[in-house]
Amino acid sequence: MTMTLARALNEGLRTAMRRDDKVMLLGEDIGRLGGVFRVTDGLYEEFGGPRVVDAPLGEAGIIGTAIGLAMRGYRPVCEIQFDGFVFPGVNQIVTQLAKYRHRSEGSVTLPVVIRIPYGGGIGAVEHHSESPESYFAHTPGLKVVTCATPQDGYDMIGQAIACDDPVVLLEPKRRYWDKGDVEADAERATPLHTARVLRDGDDLTLVTYGPLVRTALECAAVAAEEGRGIEVVDLRSLAPIDLTTVYASVRRTGRLVVAHEASLSHGLGAEIAASVQDHAFFALEAPVIRVTGYDTPYPPSRLEENWLPGVERILDAVDRSLSY
Structure with a gap:
């Protein structure tokens, strides 16, 4: 199918949630509204409030809750509404999420995905256009990936959710409306960490x-x-x-x-x-x-x-x- 990057991410999330009832979403305005960029549009109606959670305005709380959920066997996907809003949650990401598997000598995994719309090009106001990738790429224990096409968006969100390590998925917000062909074939997908x-x-x-x-x-x-x-x-x-x-x-x-x-x-x-x-x-x-x-x-x-x-x-x- 031909679809936008935002729609491809939406379809990737829907596919993962249908496949595994332990996958759940957390973020600000992601439920009834469907997210600022509509990436989660329709998921609240299909999967309900317990799995598509409208969180309060508190990024540290969103990430901290996701860490606790992952410890109990869930596979949470957090949406940070804009790149400039991630910094209140950096303490949880760097000191807890990235280090817990190492700290526990591998006995505890934290399969958490953090979705971050990032970059410029949309004429946004202050704190709504940033490029924070170096902060996360410099942190051992985190995997950091970024999609550029609808096909990669669809593939990467599914691969990130399936990963037992925490993954930061950076989504270029000015490309959300770019269209491309998407094929739902896991065997054809490029491996997550391959250029x-x-x-x-x-x-x-x-x-x-x-x-x-x-x-x-x-x-x-x-x-x-x-x-x-x-x-x-x-x-x-x-x-x-x-x-x-x-x-x-x-x-x-x-x-x-x-x-x-x-x-x-x-x-x-x-x-x-x-x-x-x-x-x-x-x-x-x-x-x-x-x-x-x-x-x-x-x-x-x-x-x-x-x-x-x-x-x-x-x-x-x-x-x-x-x-x-």
Whole structure:
């Protein structure tokens, strides 16, 4: 079927809840309203209040409740209404959720999924557009993934719910309404922590994830008209990162540009650049270049188009890399 990313996530949740009555949802306005982005639309009517819980405005309470439920055998899925609202729950995520399996020497698992709409591009007000992925990717014990297409949205939510470790699923909010074909076939699905080459190219590797995947493909299409081949790699998983796929691509092309919406300093791009320098240095014909948001707080909505990496900024980095 052809559907939006939001609908694909909805269908993935519905499928998981029908399969296992221990799967339940918690979050603000996710029940009767169906969520701010309507990702949980219709699930309250089908599964009822005990399994689709409208929580009070308290992210620490939502995460803490999910931890207790997971200890009792449930598989809770928490929705954080907006990325900027996750920080009141970070203490529970970092000090409890991420560490409990290690602390209990593996005897207690916490199969909790935390869904976070993230990134910019929707003209939202303060605290409603953030890119907090580095906080979570830097935390041992958490798995962090991000979808860019309806197919990945459908597959990833099911795979995350089935995982016995806590998973942070970052959903690019400006791509919720992008449409694509979705096939409900678990055997065909790409493994949760595997990157994917979306477009082949010989001249340069462009690595990105989440909201910038579509932008990267647009860059590759423009470059192709000028006779340059950009290979686009969608990381999909941010912790762990499938660096094997990245290394293989860089060894073919000899050049690497990494793009993400989050600020430059201490971001995922730095980790990827350092890893490639460690393991594929002699394949490089140019320095690794990062194209990111700026090292400032997220700007007012009228300025976000200048703050977010776009086609022109990424292609400028491509030109600089190819000029070496």
